[in-house]
Amino acid sequence: MTVDYKSLDWKFVLATAGLSLIGILLIYSAHYDSSTGSSLNFYMRQSIWLLLAIILFNAVIHIPVRVIDFIAYPLYGLALLLLALVLVAGETRMGASRWFSLGFMSVSPSDIAKLALIVALSRFFAYTKLPPQSKRRLAFSAMLAFIPALLVMKQPDLGSSLVFVVLLFSLWFWSGLSPAYLILIISPLVSLVAAFHWVTWVIYLVLLIIFMLVLKPGILFGVIVFISNLAFGMITPFIWNHLEDYQKLRVITFLDPGRDPQRAGYQIIQSKIAIGSGGIIGKGYLEGSQSQLKFLPERHTDFVFSVLGEEFGFVGTLTVVLLFGFIFYRGIRIASRCRSKFTSNLVWGALTIIFFQFFVNVGMTFGLMPVTGLPLPFLSYGGTSLLLNWTLIGIIVLADYHRSEY
Amino acid sequence: MSAYFIEKDRRARLASVLLVIALMTIISGLFYHQIIRYKSFLAQSEENRIRIRPIIPKRGVIFDRNKEMIADNRLSFTVSIVPMEMAKEVTLPRLAGLTGADTSAIKQKLNANFISKYIPAAVLRDQDISVISALEENSEHFPGVTYSVESVRRYVEGISAETFIGYIAEVAPDEIDKESQWGYRPGRLIGKKGIEKAYDRELRGIEGTDFIEVSARGQIIGTYGGRERVPAVPGADLVLTIDAALQREIVRFYDSLQSSGGVVALDPTTGEILALASFPGLDPNLFSGVIPDDVWRSIIDDPRHPLLNRPTSSMYPPGSTAKLLTAGAALEKGVLTPETMLRGCGGGMRFGNRVFKCWQEQGHGRLDLYHAVEQSCNVYFYQVGQILGLDAWNEFAVKSGFGRKSGIDISGELSGIAPSRAYYDKAFGQNRWSKLLILNIAIGQGEFIVTPLQLTQFYAGLANGGKVFKPHLLKEIRYPGKAIQKIEPSLSFTLPFANNTISVLSRSLELVVQGDRGTAKGLRNKYYTIAGKTGTAQNPHGKDHSWFVGYAPSNDPKILVCALVENAGHGSEVAAPLAGKIIKRYLLGDSTHNVIAHNVAESLVSE
């Protein structure tokens, strides 16, 4: 299919490219060695990945919409197959089987599954005749999301499995489910978290009842919601006991980073120090002591935003946050002006994934969010992440290009 | 149910609002961390990478009076651990394996010397170069382990240096004062005894501070330019009054005796201590490294108490050396004249219903004061004591420096006991003690106990016309930058004796050596005259202790020697010959080394 490049949303693409270039700059700095004046080859590899990602992006925008429509379920099936396979035959790193090794690169099936779930859910919500709050509609879409979520949780990768669930909720919302209804449906999950502290949980349940009394969602539904809340809250201790040690540690560390400054909390503390000590304009490129002297862990992947904060200060972080803001804002506009429900859903799903990763990752660097291992889209080092996110951008640009088609 | 359905535009608007809220949350979080709390995080980031490294100043060197170096410093390797960077369960066992030390011992040291998790805490001192090169080559196997070159004290051996210099060791918990400018921090060295303790502040200097930049793994990146280095001020050098050559000879003489005991030699005209030795002694170099537990225990358990500083911290009855005090007091009180002949000695005398013996069984016959001192007749002095009475005796004993400390400039000194009426009342009950106790005290036995230093002091007064200069070990402090503080002799007290009395006493002391029946006539020689007194301290636990205290030349005293040999019997048999050798060595020297002594010897020969 031929594409008229002039009518593509170039501002959108340039913002993405800008973020990707900033990422390479930061990855270079993260592994810079002042004594030799050079950096480890991560930045070179990331540059090559960026090149590949742009080629992939270019390929994506040439795909006819109906082809995407057509491959939706086969892609979803393939993704499930890969997820199942990686549990058995995947490469194990740091106690988690998340990757397939293809020699030159490691492929993470959960990234493919994210893409597949966007397409599958978009397709389902676009063509189903069931009303938004219909139980069959909710149940089927929930099943589509929870199967990959559970498989990913098994790896174990709590961060990615959350992405699937969030994607489901987000598309429920976008395909017409009322926010109030959505809140009630999500409420048992909140119970799950709130029940760690029983006073909080009780207060939460009271608020929930008041909310339902105002909203009057129907007796049966209300009772189901309330019972689910009770049930989820009560299984919290059970779940807690079945969490992996490192997952428990992450929760504890999130709640109280000062508790163990030498181990898990160390990452958050060092990241906060890096960001905070950057001040308004930062310490200067390649001058951040936290990253240059290796106090900052995972500084080319999960904590690349902290390198930005340290070396470029508030000016730097604000710039990146605003670039993301621009992408999301423009993305919402694209989603809302797409005439086709399917492409609109695609855009919305893609935005959700990018946004969720962005919010959790940036929030994590200064302690707003727990350490989940989700990378910062476009900036963090990682080939598949870059390919996935550029593909999502490609889908958004593609949808925008075809916005007037049904 | 259609109420729950909202239009696409409204959803987009709602989403936009939520997006703005989310972005504002993130931006305000960043604003809070990067702008509001900037200073605090900047300080933390500096603390992260900047290590404060103390610069330990060179400890002052110690010289003897002839500028012979008797304590200096050698370099040694100290292994330390940066608690922040060590790997639990790995670092300590590996370090123990490498050095042959005990894991729990290292852990204990680490806790004891912990200052901050970023500051290296010394765990193993004086390590072999092979240990250091192994650490150097396999540094990644020993996370958190660093080493530093430190100086370690080195003392000249064979001069019983531990007696007066003492030693240094790590600061004990009760000595730690982190705020002190003197650097009494965990893991630092501090003088524990003797000169090292008394003049620790002068010797240690003032610590400096270096600021270095390190990586997360503790690798030193280099000097941190942001804060100015504070240089250390080296410690002052000390010149002691000790004569190391004399000290060395004393150790040689004493070693041949195979006994415990002590020697004090001083210049009676200034109070400068020329020699101070305690036997058996200890090599103070033992304390410089890490003293193994078993060695330490064997020192503590040694029945001969090698750590005891006998000249200042061990008390004995003075024996006959105390007769001069009795005589002096009686002369001053006017109850005795030098010519007074008391009842004759028949080897003993009955007082009350008890016979008090003289040391010479066949007796001394009738004597005057001079000859009673010369022959050290107990019976004569029993009678003097009886005439004098306890109260008068005690008055003169205290005024003569007994029962109180001399104030020597090293710690650990004991004050001895000069018994009084109050003392006996307390010990035996009000008036429930025999009035005859004074008889024993008059001849230096019984409850009267002294340190060799107190006896030295008393005789120094006799040698010096009654003036007693405070005994001291420090002659000069040489501060860095050439400022020299000389320690001037200071008058401690004057003996409560008139000049007449003193000349009678010194003449009688000369007779002890020069008289035909003198108890120390073996010390007579053609070069100089010695004035002195032998003594035998009764020892209920074994053989008597042997004393001699004397000075020479008697007309112009240059040296006073007080020698005590435990369990050696009569003073004339062991202590007197020993003191004689010491005096000879000092005054005549080895004719090349000691110029002053050489001159004295020549002038004596020409007389």
Ligand SMILES: [Zn+2]
């Ligand atoms: Zn007699």
